[in-house]
Amino acid sequence: MTEIHPTALVSKKAKLGDNISVGAYSIINDDVEIGDYTSIGSNSVIYNGARIGRNVYILNSASIAHIPQDKKFHQEYSLLFIGDNSTIGDFTTLHRGTEATGKTIIGENVIISQYSHVAHDCLIANNVFIGSMVQIGGHVEIDEYSILEDFTSIHQFCKLGKYSLLQTPYKASMDVPPFICASGKPLKFSGLNTESFEKYKFDQKKIDTINQVYSLLYFSGLNFSQAKEKIKNSLPNDEVAFEVLDFLDKSSRGIVGK
């Protein structure tokens, strides 16, 4: 059953699913779509352009799909998507896109903790965990199952690969390749993200390959292009090697050193 607190201001034009709940003093603007079973806490504001999935938990005082903090933004139309089963913490700010891509995307099963900020045109894939006070700049791409620990920040246009982990309280201003932990100032490779490998039950063969790929990349004395060549030759048709090489090819800011 849909429960909307009498003090909440919900636009008649908003498209609301079944069984949603909206807390006290929350505001839902006109151009908003919210899926079934989604719950919104008190004092939150859902601005125009929000497209929220099913079974999403939005806690108190969140700001969803607010206009970007980009000096190039001129009130153009854009959207913000939140996938099913995601949780958005207290005081989080998620901004909609700019004309560059037109949308900010937050995937399914994502957890974003309190005070975190996701800027315009970001792409956050499924099952990502974002700790508290994490500040993510514009156009950042974070791939599946990545973890951003508390107080981390990400420079605009950076990419984080699958199953990567950014340790508290460091800042990523270069790309973090898949499967690794990164920490330090400036940010460096600090080992493989073995905890996630255990959690998601990687088989030993896959872990060995990841080990092999990163020994070549970081500990063989080769530079990145030579190491890439060697990985390509020694592990042809390998899924993990392909994932890492593909990430390296797409990296525009360069990857973190060791």
Add this chain to the structure above:
Amino acid sequence: MANIHPTAIISSKAKLGENVSVGAFSIIHDDVEIGDNTSIATHCVIYSGARIGSNCKIYQGVSIAHVPQISKLQDVNSFATVGDGTTIHEFVTIHKASKDGNYTSIGKNVLLMAYAHIAHDVFIGDNCIIVNAVQIGGHVLIDDWAIIGGSTPIHQFCKVGKHAMVGAGFKVVKDVPPFVLAGEDPMKFVGLNSVGLRRRGFTSDQLDTLKKVYKIIYDSGLNVSQAKAQIKNEFPSDLLVKEILDFIDNSKRGIIPG
């Protein structure tokens, strides 16, 4: 015509200009002045002592002129001013000054991004950009056109000169002279903020002069007072150079090292 939401609570003593808009659930206290065309979004609280200019945009959940975070402080009769055309994003907290009659001052056309905190007695010049989650301590001075990168704390009583840029994720505990780019941990001089200066129309000759001055300060083996004497001899009448020398003279915490 003023556009005030029926759920907003506005003191009859507050002085609101023409075309001021106030969103739902916002509260405006007695001793407040707000200029023409300023818009205040939802869930904001503007406390007594706030003096807000015209054409400002204040977004969700902002707190302006709140009591300073000083232990044992009783309520003071002080002010917080916000200049014309300034934009303040979600959940920014601006505190009023710590002594009766004093001001915390934010300049014109400033951009304060989400979660920034401006403590008591802070002075921020015109056209500054304060990025997400920057925490500014008491009595800090940030001069015109300076940019403070995201998640950077600034120690109380520090100064940041004109056109300086502070990198994201570091910590300011000494004074950052004008025109420079500062970064790393502990914070040091990284170079001239040449991109910012060119954007603002500085000529190559001017950049050359600034480069020479900072070479004398940071790269000549002289101590700061010797460097000052040499700069005074070499550039006796240059206004930009005078800006740097004045900054060093007024620096109480010492300038950042090279």
